[in-house]
Amino acid sequence: MDLDELAADIDWPDREAARAAQQRWNALTKPAGSLGRLEELGTWWCSVRGACPAPPPADPVLLLVAGDHGVAREAGTSAYPPEVTAQMVRAFLRGEAAANALARSASARVRVVDAGVDADPDYAADLAPGVADRRIRRGSGSIDREDAMTLAEAERAVALGVALVDDEVDAGADLLLLGDMGIGNTTVSAVIISLLAPGDVVSLVGRGTGIDDATWMRKCAAARDAVRRGRPDKGAPLELLASVGSPDLAVMVGALLRAAGRRTPVILDGPLTSAAALIAHRIAYKSRDWWQASHLSVEPAHAAAFARLDLAPLLDLKMRLGEGTGALLALPLLRAAAATLQEMRTFEELGVTQVERPPTRPRP
Amino acid sequence: MDLDELAADIDWPDREAARAAQQRWNALTKPAGSLGRLEELGTWWCSVRGACPAPPPADPVLLLVAGDHGVAREAGTSAYPPEVTAQMVRAFLRGEAAANALARSASARVRVVDAGVDADPDYAADLAPGVADRRIRRGSGSIDREDAMTLAEAERAVALGVALVDDEVDAGADLLLLGDMGIGNTTVSAVIISLLAPGDVVSLVGRGTGIDDATWMRKCAAARDAVRRGRPDKGAPLELLASVGSPDLAVMVGALLRAAGRRTPVILDGPLTSAAALIAHRIAYKSRDWWQASHLSVEPAHAAAFARLDLAPLLDLKMRLGEGTGALLALPLLRAAAATLQEMRTFEELGVTQVERPPTRPRP
Numbered sequence: 001m002d003l004d005e006l007a008a009d010i011d012w013p014d015r016e017a018a019r020a021a022q023q024r025w026n027a028l029t030k031p032a033g034s035l036g037r038l039e040e041l042g043t044w045w046c047s048v049r050g051a052c053p054a055p056p057p058a059d060p061v062l063l064l065v066a067g068d069h070g071v072a073r074e075a076g077t078s079a080y081p082p083e084v085t086a087q088m089v090r091a092f093l094r095g096e097a098a099a100n101a102l103a104r105s106a107s108a109r110v111r112v113v114d115a116g117v118d119a120d121p122d123y124a125a126d127l128a129p130g131v132a133d134r135r136i137r138r139g140s141g142s143i144d145r146e147d148a149m150t151l152a153e154a155e156r157a158v159a160l161g162v163a164l165v166d167d168e169v170d171a172g173a174d175l176l177l178l179g180d181m182g183i184g185n186t187t188v189s190a191v192i193i194s195l196l197a198p199g200d201v202v203s204l205v206g207r208g209t210g211i212d213d214a215t216w217m218r219k220c221a222a223a224r225d226a227v228r229r230g231r232p233d234k235g236a237p238l239e240l241l242a243s244v245g246s247p248d249l250a251v252m253v254g255a256l257l258r259a260a261g262r263r264t265p266v267i268l269d270g271p272l273t274s275a276a277a278l279i280a281h282r283i284a285y286k287s288r289d290w291w292q293a294s295h296l297s298v299e300p301a302h303a304a305a306f307a308r309l310d311l312a313p314l315l316d317l318k319m320r321l322g323e324g325t326g327a328l329l330a331l332p333l334l335r336a337a338a339a340t341l342q343e344m345r346t347f348e349e350l351g352v353t354q355v356e357r358p359p360t361r362p363r364p
Numbered sequence: 365m366d367l368d369e370l371a372a373d374i375d376w377p378d379r380e381a382a383r384a385a386q387q388r389w390n391a392l393t394k395p396a397g398s399l400g401r402l403e404e405l406g407t408w409w410c411s412v413r414g415a416c417p418a419p420p421p422a423d424p425v426l427l428l429v430a431g432d433h434g435v436a437r438e439a440g441t442s443a444y445p446p447e448v449t450a451q452m453v454r455a456f457l458r459g460e461a462a463a464n465a466l467a468r469s470a471s472a473r474v475r476v477v478d479a480g481v482d483a484d485p486d487y488a489a490d491l492a493p494g495v496a497d498r499r500i501r502r503g504s505g506s507i508d509r510e511d512a513m514t515l516a517e518a519e520r521a522v523a524l525g526v527a528l529v530d531d532e533v534d535a536g537a538d539l540l541l542l543g544d545m546g547i548g549n550t551t552v553s554a555v556i557i558s559l560l561a562p563g564d565v566v567s568l569v570g571r572g573t574g575i576d577d578a579t580w581m582r583k584c585a586a587a588r589d590a591v592r593r594g595r596p597d598k599g600a601p602l603e604l605l606a607s608v609g610s611p612d613l614a615v616m617v618g619a620l621l622r623a624a625g626r627r628t629p630v631i632l633d634g635p636l637t638s639a640a641a642l643i644a645h646r647i648a649y650k651s652r653d654w655w656q657a658s659h660l661s662v663e664p665a666h667a668a669a670f671a672r673l674d675l676a677p678l679l680d681l682k683m684r685l686g687e688g689t690g691a692l693l694a695l696p697l698l699r700a701a702a703a704t705l706q707e708m709r710t711f712e713e714l715g716v717t718q719v720e721r722p723p724t725r726p727r728p
Contacts, residue, residue, distance in 0.1 A: 029455055030462055031573040035689065036682030091393055098394055101707040105700040209395040318400030332696030336469040343465040
C-alpha cells in the first residue's frame with residue numbers, strides 16, 4: 001500500500017459531533033467557556049469519536065516504537081551508548097520503565113515495537129519471543145554521510161506502522177498513543193523538523209538525554225550535514241525517510257496515516273513523534289485533526305514542529321524522556337474532559353438560574 | 365483554638381524523604397532530570413508523606429466550600445444572581461456538577477461545606493439534611509462598605525475549617541483538595557490578594573464568571589473601596605477576614621493551617637484558595653511547603669498570589685470555574701509521579717549501561 005492510497009482514505013473528523021459538543025459545553029451548569037482548554041479537548045474527542053457526548057477512551061494503547069540511529073554511534077551525538085536502546089526495550093517488556101508505570105497509572109496498554117534496534121535478534125527472546133521479528137533493519141545508517149535505509153526498507157517500515165494500527169484497532173483500541181525509544185533519535189528529529197518547519201537546524205538541536213557542550217557541537221555538525229544531505233528529498237516523503245529518517249520514524253508515519261484513515265485518534269508525544277506528524281501531514285493534510293499534542297518537551301525542535309502543525313500541547317512539564325510519557329500524562333485529562341461533557345447536567349435540566357446577558361469575552 | 369496555636373503545630377515537611385526521593389529519581393533508568401516537573405512533584409509528595417517512595421494518594425478528599433458574598437448582590441459584581449450559589453450546592457449534592465464528574469474521573473471524594481450560603485437553611489434538606497447546620501452566617505456583608513462578618517464569626521469560621529480537616533484526616537484522608545463555590549468570590553479574592561501580594565487591585569480584577577464591561581467597572585470600584593477599607597487590617601489575619609474576607613475564605617484558612625499542622629498535603633485550586641493560602645502563609649510561614657498549586661486560571665489575581673507564594677502551578681488550561689476543578693485535574697499527575705517513583709527500577713537493578721559523564725545542564 002503506497003502513501004497516496006493511505007492518504008486517500010483520510011477524511012476530516014466529524015464536524016457535526018464537534019458542533020454538538022460545543023453547544024453542550026455552553027448549556028452545562030457553568031459559565032460558558034469556563035473550563036477553557038478542557039472544553040476544546042472534549043470537543044475534539046467528540047469529533048474524532050463521531051458522537052456527542054462520547055464515552056471516555058476504553059482501550060487506549062501506547063505504540064512504543066524503538067530503533068537505533070547510526071548517527072549516535074558514528075558521530076557520537078548522545079550521552080548514552082547505543083546498547084541502552086536494547087536494554088530499555090527489555091525494561092519495557094519487563095514493565096519496569098517510566099512508560100510502564102505511567103501506563104499502569106493511566107490504565108493504558110503498552111505495545112513494544114522493535115523497528116530497528118541495533119542488537120542481536122534474540123536480545124529479548126526470554127521476555128517476548130519474536131519482538132525483533134518484524135524489525136526493518138539492525139540500526140540505521142549514519143545520516144550525516146549515508147542513507148538511513150533503502151527506499152524498500154522505508155516502504156516496509158511504513159507498512160509495519162499500518163499493520164500495527166490495523167492489529168490494534170481490530171482488537172478494539174479506540175485511542176492510540178505514540179512513543180519513541182532510541183539513542184540518537186533527537187538528532188533525527190531536529191533534522192526532519194528543520195527541513196519541514198521553519199528554523200535553522202542548530203537552533204533546533206537540544207541536549208537530548210543531557211549531553212555536554214562537546215557532544216552538542218558534534219550533534220550540531222552531524223545534524224547540519226544531514227540537513228544538507230536531506231534537502232533534495234524535502235518534498236518526497238519516502239525518499240526523505242530513507243535518506244535522513246529512520247525505520248522507527250517511518251513506522252510512526254505509517255501508523256499516523258493509517259490511524260487517521262481508520263478514524264482513530266492519536267496522542268502525540270515527543271520530538272520524534274512530532275517529526276513523524278510533520279511528514280504525515282505533508283502527505284495528507286486532513287490527518288492533523290485526528291491528533292492531539294500532549295506535552296511540550298524542552299527539546300527546541302518540539303515547539304517548532306507544533307507551531308508548524310498548529311497544535312497546542314496540553315502540558316508543559318519540562319520533560320525530555322520520550323517513551324510516550326507525555327502522552328500518558330495527558331490521557332487522564334482527556335478522560336476527564338470526556339467524562340465531564342458526558343456526566344454534567346445542563347442549566348435547564350437542573351433548573352438553575354441562567355445568566356441574563358451573554359457572557360463577554362474573557363480578558364486575555 | 366486561636367491562630368497562634370494553629371501555627372505552633374506546623375513544621376516543615378520531611379527533608380530527609382525529599383533528599384531520598386531526589387536521589388532515587390537520579391538512579392532510575394532515565395537520564396537525570398528528564399521527567400522535569402514530574403520529578404519535583406514526586407519529590408514533594410515524598411516530603412509531605414515522610415517516606416520514599418511513598419504510595420500514591422489512597423483517599424483524596426475535595427473540601428468544596430460554598431458561600432455567598434454581599435458585594436455581589438449589593439454592588440452587582442457578577443454575571444449571575446446570588447441564587448446560583450445555592451443551586452450549585454444542590455448540584456454538587458446530586459453529583460451533577462463539573463466537580464463531581466472530575467472527582468469521579470480522578471477517584472476523589474467530595475465533601476460539600478456550606479460556610480455562608482445566602483439561602484433558607486433547608487434549601488438542600490432533601491439532598492443532605494444538615495448541610496447548612498454549621499453555616500457561619502447567611503451571606504456576608506458587602507465588603508465595599510461594611511464588614512464581611514464579625515470577629516467572632518471569623519473565629520468560628522476558622523474553627524470550622526479546623527474541624528473539617530480533623531474529621532477527614534481522622535477518617536483516613538491522605539490528601540486534601542480545596543475548592544470554592546460562591547457568586548462574587550473573585551471580588552473577595554482580588555481584594556485579599558491585592559492587599560497581601562504586590563499589584564494594584566484594578567490590575568487583579570478579572571472577568572469572573574464572564575462579566576461585561578459595565579459590570580467589570582462596578583466590580584473594580586467595589587474592589588477598590590474594599591481594599592481601602594481592609595488596608596488597616598492587613599497585618600491582622602482575623603481582622604482582615606472579618607472586614608474584607610468571607611466565611612468561606614476563613615474556613616479555608618483554618619483548613620490550610622490545620623492540614624499543615626496535621627502533616628497533610630493540600631492541592632490548591634482557584635483564586636479564593638490562593639487568597640486563603642496567602643493569609644495562612646502570613647500566619648505560619650512553614651505551611652506553604654505542604655501545598656501544591658494545581659493550575660493557573662485566567663483570573664489575573666491568581667498569578668499574583670502564586671508569585672508571592674513562590675508556587676508554580678502544574679497546569680495552564682485557561683480555566684475559570686473554581687469548584688476544585690483545577691485541583692482535581694492535577695490529581696492524576698500526582699498519582700503518576702508517585703507511581704513512577706515507586707515502580708521504576710534503577711539502572712543498577714536493571715543492569716542498564718550507565719552514562720559515563722554526568723549529564724550537563726539542559727538548555728533553557
